[in-house]
Amino acid sequence: MTDLLLRFARDRAALLAACVLAGLALAAASAQLLWPLDPEGVGGPPLLRPLVDPAHPLGTDRLGRDVLARLLHGARLSLTVAFAAALAASVLGSAVGLAAGLAGGRLDELLMRITDAFQTVPGFLLALAFVSVFGPDARSVVLAIAASAWTGPARLVRAEIASLAGRDFVLAAIVAGLPRREIALRVLLPNALPPVVAYAATSVASAVLIESALSFLGLADPNRASWGAMIAEGRAVLVSEPWLSILPGLALLLTVLAVNLVGEGLNEALAPRRARP
Amino acid sequence: MIVGGFLLLEAAPGDAVDAYVASLGGDAGLVRELRERWGLDRSAPTRFLLYLAGLATGDLGRSLAFDRPVLAIVLERLPITLALAGSATLLAFALGSGLGILAGARPGGPLDRLLSAAALLLNAMPSFWLGLLLALLFAVRLRWLPLAGIETIGAGYSGLARLFDIARHLVLPVLTLGLVYAALYLRLMRAGMVEAWRSDFVRAARAKGIPRRRLLLRHVARNALLPVVTMLGLQSATLVGGSVVVESVFAVPGIGRLAAEAVTQRDFPLLLGILIVSALLVLLVNLLVDLLYARIDPRVELGARAR
Numbered sequence: 001m002t003d004l005l006l007r008f009a010r011d012r013a014a015l016l017a018a019c020v021l022a023g024l025a026l027a028a029a030s031a032q033l034l035w036p037l038d039p040e041g042v043g044g045p046p047l048l049r050p051l052v053d054p055a056h057p058l059g060t061d062r063l064g065r066d067v068l069a070r071l072l073h074g075a076r077l078s079l080t081v082a083f084a085a086a087l088a089a090s091v092l093g094s095a096v097g098l099a100a101g102l103a104g105g106r107l108d109e110l111l112m113r114i115t116d117a118f119q120t121v122p123g124f125l126l127a128l129a130f131v132s133v134f135g136p137d138a139r140s141v142v143l144a145i146a147a148s149a150w151t152g153p154a155r156l157v158r159a160e161i162a163s164l165a166g167r168d169f170v171l172a173a174i175v176a177g178l179p180r181r182e183i184a185l186r187v188l189l190p191n192a193l194p195p196v197v198a199y200a201a202t203s204v205a206s207a208v209l210i211e212s213a214l215s216f217l218g219l220a221d222p223n224r225a226s227w228g229a230m231i232a233e234g235r236a237v238l239v240s241e242p243w244l245s246i247l248p249g250l251a252l253l254l255t256v257l258a259v260n261l262v263g264e265g266l267n268e269a270l271a272p273r274r275a276r277p
Numbered sequence: 278m279i280v281g282g283f284l285l286l287e288a289a290p291g292d293a294v295d296a297y298v299a300s301l302g303g304d305a306g307l308v309r310e311l312r313e314r315w316g317l318d319r320s321a322p323t324r325f326l327l328y329l330a331g332l333a334t335g336d337l338g339r340s341l342a343f344d345r346p347v348l349a350i351v352l353e354r355l356p357i358t359l360a361l362a363g364s365a366t367l368l369a370f371a372l373g374s375g376l377g378i379l380a381g382a383r384p385g386g387p388l389d390r391l392l393s394a395a396a397l398l399l400n401a402m403p404s405f406w407l408g409l410l411l412a413l414l415f416a417v418r419l420r421w422l423p424l425a426g427i428e429t430i431g432a433g434y435s436g437l438a439r440l441f442d443i444a445r446h447l448v449l450p451v452l453t454l455g456l457v458y459a460a461l462y463l464r465l466m467r468a469g470m471v472e473a474w475r476s477d478f479v480r481a482a483r484a485k486g487i488p489r490r491r492l493l494l495r496h497v498a499r500n501a502l503l504p505v506v507t508m509l510g511l512q513s514a515t516l517v518g519g520s521v522v523v524e525s526v527f528a529v530p531g532i533g534r535l536a537a538e539a540v541t542q543r544d545f546p547l548l549l550g551i552l553i554v555s556a557l558l559v560l561l562v563n564l565l566v567d568l569l570y571a572r573i574d575p576r577v578e579l580g581a582r583a584r
Contacts, residue, residue, distance in 0.1 A: 120556045124518020125536055129548055132540040209403050213522050216405050217537050231406055238409060239417050249406035256401035 007269040014265020017258040024255060028075035037069040039225040047241055061230070061244055062237060070225040071251055077226045078255065081138055082207035085145035090200045092146060093153025094193070100154070101161030101192075102184055112158070115151045123148030127210055131219045138221060141214060145207045152203065153196045160192035194270040201263025205256045212252050227252050347550035351532055355554070357427060358531030361450055361524070362516050366509065368455030369462055374505055376459070377466025378498050384471045392463065399460035404519055408453040408526040415449060422448050425528035450527045454519050458512060462505050469501025476500075499573075506573060510566030517555045 009015050027034055037043050037056075044053065048060040050067070058067040100111040118126075130144035164170055165188075173187045214220055215228030222229070227248040234244030343350055380392040399407075416424040423429070428442050473479055474497055482496050521533035528534070532551055539548040 119514065120559050121552055122514045122517035122555050122559065124515070124521055125548075125552050125555060127518075128521065128536055128540050129552065132545075132548065205401070212403050213405060213518075216403075216522065217525055217540075219540065228403070228405075231403075231409065235409065238413060242413055245406070245409055249403065249409075252403050252406065253398070253401050256403075257397065260397070260401055 004269050008265050011265040011268060013261050017261030021258040021262060024075055025079055027072055028079050031072035031076055035069050035072055037066040039065065039069040039073040050243055058247060061233060067247060070230060071248060073225040074227040074230060074248060075251065077138065077224055078208055078211055081141055081211045082204050084142045085149065085207040086200050086204040088142060088146035089149035089203055090153045090196055093150035094157045094196055097154040097157025098161065098184065098189060101158040115154050118148065118151050124210060127214060131214060136219045136221055141211055141220065145210050149203045152199055156195045156199055157192045160195060161188055164188055164191055198263060198267040198270050201259060201266055205259040205263065208256050208259065347547050351550055351554050354530060354532045354535050357529060358520055358533055361447060361529060361531055362520050364451045365454035365458065366516065368451060369458030370509065372459040373462025374466045374502060377463040380463065381467040381470025381501065382493055393467065396460040396463045399456055404453055404457050405522045405526050407456065408523055411449055411453055427529055450523050450529050454523045465505050465508055466501050469504050470497050473497040473500045502573060506566060506570055510563045513562035514559045
């Protein structure tokens with residue numbers, strides 16, 4: 001574990017990105033303490049430009065709501081939804097992959113065909129369908145994203161299990177008479193997980209983007225500040241007040257960039273044998 | 278070689294048919310789920326069977342919002358999305374692999390650093406935001422291109438003039454969608470080339486004294502192209518999702534925007550029809566990519582006479 005952290009820390013960009021991400025998460029978690037203005041309340045004159053009024057350092061939107069407060073609360077929504085969706089997708093995908101890899105035969109075939117089917121249906125359309133059926137609250141957005149993102153981890157775990165199955169230490173566990181359940185959960189699963197962890201980072205990034213796209217299209221809880229919805233609201237005054245759309249976009253860009261860099265760093269740290277570019 | 282040919286044969290037609298059947302199964306699951314929602318306020322569970330029966334004859338049901346057959350609406354809008362997604366893919370592939378070759382020619386060099394950083398940034402950009410920025414720059418500030426829509430309303434163009442008008446309207450959406458994927462292909466191409474430079478066959482080719490230029494294009498780049506082509510197929514599903522967003526930004530009347538409308542209008546038959554049609558499209562694209570793959574990779578042969 002320390003070994004892993006050390007290898008990760010050697011990658012400066014990834015380390016910096018991890019700090020940025022931690023900072024974002026901290027700011028999002030302590031939004032009320034950090035900047036106590038109500039993100040939904042009308043706190044000032046409408047369409048105040050950034051860096052004019054110290055009471056609203058990033059200005060206000062068309063309704064006079066504080067942009068900084070909305071950005072911070074948007075970060076909370078974005079990060080929670082993305083991490084929850086990535087976690088749900090990884091757990092579900094790993095379970096399916098483990099079952100398919102262990103069972104083999106008919107069950108394996110069936111599970112993999114289902115995986116195929118999910119991969120053929122465009123994920124974003126599936127998410128749209130989900131949200132339109134279950135309503136646009138944060139929980140259904142998490143489900144919607146997870147519903148299309150679990151196929152990656154499922155394939156990864158299944159492939160890992162297949163390649164691990166013949167290894168000596170697995171055979172040793174079998175010879176030692178460990179119960180099948182033990183072998184599956186204690187021996188195979190932990191060894192199959194590293195690629196899933198690295199993959200989870202990319203699915204966090206895409207979950208951030210999908211969440212923002214859904215809320216940009218108006219398919220998010222209208223009573224909670226979200227970056228995508230802020231960009232959509234800013235469109236109405238895009239020509240005269242472009243920063244209203246630009247600021248939340250920059251927040252999205254920074255978040256996804258940080259997540260991607262952390263993911264790459266993790267990937268390198270978890271697979272040190274692979275050549276570094 | 279034998280394994281490659283065998284794998285392709287195993288993968289291409291078998292997978293396509295299996296996935297076809299399975300995708301209908303997956304959609305049927307969705308049908309069932311939707312019906313449970315509907316069943317409360319709408320008709321009997323026989324709807325599901327009726328829908329399946331209709332599907333078998335190519336009938337996708339009626340749209341609630343448009344009060345017209347779903348298939349007719351979808352087919353009407355499909356060409357626009359195909360033009361958009363097709364041109365975006367071409368742009369992304371050309372730009373991505375071209376710049377990827379430049380970046381991968383000298384990994385670690387200044388050009389590589391610049392291009393890699395740009396790709397990293399572009400890769401992290403939400404496409405709708407990029408679209409808005411491009412629209413702000415090219416349509417609002419510079420006034421070079423139209424802001425939205427598919428053609429100038431009331432201009433009364435016909436023939437070539439109309440085609441040109443439509444093309445002008447598609448430039449920004451294509452650019453938006455294409456740039457996002459170009460970044461992906463660039464990174465993939467570059468990574469493949471970095472790997473290829475290290476491989477034994479390149480070292481061997483170098484030892485034989487093959488000129489650098491020829492080595493770069495025929496050996497290194499050609500090998501790095503394979504994962505990019507694979508990705509083309511894999512990305513076709515996300516491309517449909519991407520066009521939902523981009524078509525909404527630029528008010529392009531394709532099936533992506535139709536899907537967004539179907540959702541807001543709770544037009545489930547229409548949404549379902551779009552899901553099925555796009556899944557079929559994705560399968561078709563993947564089949565094409567498999568065929569393309571066989572042309573590029575000398576190891577794979579269709580109808581392999583593998584020994």
